[in-house]
Amino acid sequence: LGKIKAGEDQPGLAVYDPGFVNTASCRSSVTFIDGDKGILEYRGYPIEQLAEGSNFLEVAYLLNHGALPTKAEFDAWEHEITYHTFVHENIKTFMEGFRYDAHPMGMLMASVGALSTFYPDARDIHDAENRHMQIVRMIAKMPTLGAWSFRHAQGKPFVYPDNELSYTANFLSMLFKMSEKTFEPDPRLVRALDVLFILHADHEQNASTNAVRSVGSTQVDPYSAVASGVGALYGPLHGGANEAVLRMLRRIGSKENIPSFIEGVKNGNEKLMGFGHRVYKNYDPRARIIKKAADDVFEVTGVNPLLEIALELEKIALEDEYFVKRKLYPNVDFYSGLIYEAFQFPPEMFTVLFAIGRTPGWLAQWLELVQDKEQKIARPKQIYTGARTLDFVPASERW
Ligand code: ACO
Numbered sequence: 001l002g003k004i005k006a007g008e009d010q011p012g013l014a015v016y017d018p019g020f021v022n023t024a025s026c027r028s029s030v031t032f033i034d035g036d037k038g039i040l041e042y043r044g045y046p047i048e049q050l051a052e053g054s055n056f057l058e059v060a061y062l063l064n065h066g067a068l069p070t071k072a073e074f075d076a077w078e079h080e081i082t083y084h085t086f087v088h089e090n091i092k093t094f095m096e097g098f099r100y101d102a103h104p105m106g107m108l109m110a111s112v113g114a115l116s117t118f119y120p121d122a123r124d125i126h127d128a129e130n131r132h133m134q135i136v137r138m139i140a141k142m143p144t145l146g147a148w149s150f151r152h153a154q155g156k157p158f159v160y161p162d163n164e165l166s167y168t169a170n171f172l173s174m175l176f177k178m179s180e181k182t183f184e185p186d187p188r189l190v191r192a193l194d195v196l197f198i199l200h201a202d203h204e205q206n207a208s209t210n211a212v213r214s215v216g217s218t219q220v221d222p223y224s225a226v227a228s229g230v231g232a233l234y235g236p237l238h239g240g241a242n243e244a245v246l247r248m249l250r251r252i253g254s255k256e257n258i259p260s261f262i263e264g265v266k267n268g269n270e271k272l273m274g275f276g277h278r279v280y281k282n283y284d285p286r287a288r289i290i291k292k293a294a295d296d297v298f299e300v301t302g303v304n305p306l307l308e309i310a311l312e313l314e315k316i317a318l319e320d321e322y323f324v325k326r327k328l329y330p331n332v333d334f335y336s337g338l339i340y341e342a343f344q345f346p347p348e349m350f351t352v353l354f355a356i357g358r359t360p361g362w363l364a365q366w367l368e369l370v371q372d373k374e375q376k377i378a379r380p381k382q383i384y385t386g387a388r389t390l391d392f393v394p395a396s397e398r399w
Helices: 047-053 056-065 071-082 089-096 104-118 128-154 167-176 187-200 207-216 222-234 241-252 255-266 285-301 306-319 321-325 333-342 347-371
Strands: 031-034 039-042
Touching: 039 047, 039 056, 039 285, 047 187, 047 285, 056 071, 056 128, 056 167, 056 187, 056 347, 071 128, 071 167, 089 104, 089 128, 104 128, 104 222, 104 347, 128 167, 128 222, 128 347, 167 187, 187 285, 187 333, 187 347, 207 222, 207 347, 222 347, 241 255, 241 306, 241 333, 241 347, 255 306, 285 333, 306 321, 306 333, 333 347
Parallel strands: none
Antiparallel strands: 031 039
């Protein structure tokens, strides 16, 4: 098709599709979404069932192996991941070198990238065993790097992994432990965070996954590819909406102010944050599950006073013609910020939590990419709009 040209100076047939809204960049068997019906499945399993009955490590296995594990397979997987949670001491030194006010997401992105220099074997992406090793390492080490980014911002010493704890309990321990005693988080909080990780584990070709695939298509090591995914997620249009929801709810302040706020949205003054989605034109299935997880968390932490406003806002919006007509429903971010706040995470940490949850998805997509014989280096076309064939005049003659 590229050879079809209308003339010598024409580019040939090309599709102009900014943001690749209508362009499939790959074939994938990892995640299925039907946005009109509000369906999300990992490897064919509905997200509702996985959130109800599975755990994050099993979902990570499912995404990266394509099928659910047997008991022996799961035990081996959990054991491997548990015993790769430590990072090299020089990574610790590296992280200690950041400014006191460094954004934890910037620290995470840099330290994931730095891991590539600690595991030069990762450059051999054609060896299956080697690929598996890097996948295990990265899923294992992300909570350590994420927790240390958090502790650094607080000026607190880094807490080493406690491999007697589960994946998610260990993460909470590295974040919040304040004494020599074993940290024992409330199991309801551990479960709620585990469910949040499950909900974020993959979402087909979103911006950060596309970044991982695009960079991965050069056959670079997976740490470098995932670091680019963290970078994409850092952007406010991707990972930052839940923080904006909290700001919005705080500004609304009380239920009485909701109608005038909604009027402002309808007049185009601002957006109702946490509503609407590029893909979902129905209730985001993850938002439904998060709402339930919020109840479980608030049972432990006490109710976030903003919840009342959020619930009322959702009720009013879902009955309002403006939102109904445009198929605007709550998305995953509408309630997640409220939960994270209840955990006492500062807003800068919200995206780090997202990144830890998304890591198995990024890796599953990377694995699929590097094994796909049809894949090529990601190199889109452009429609050139600049000048042509100008004559260069040296500076000495122009000035
Ligand atoms: N509040 C009010 N109106 C909205 C909203 C909103 N949250 N979202 C979309 N609309 C309106 C648009 O103004 C537009 O109206 P119009 O037809 O009168 O011009 C119509 O609905 C269609 O909107 P688009 O912008 O075309 O939808 P798109 O798919 O491009 O955008 C997006 C999706 C970016 C998520 C948008 O809905 C939005 O900005 N929502 C708020 C931010 C947010 O919650 N982001 C998190 C997304 S989930 C995630 O990234 C994990």
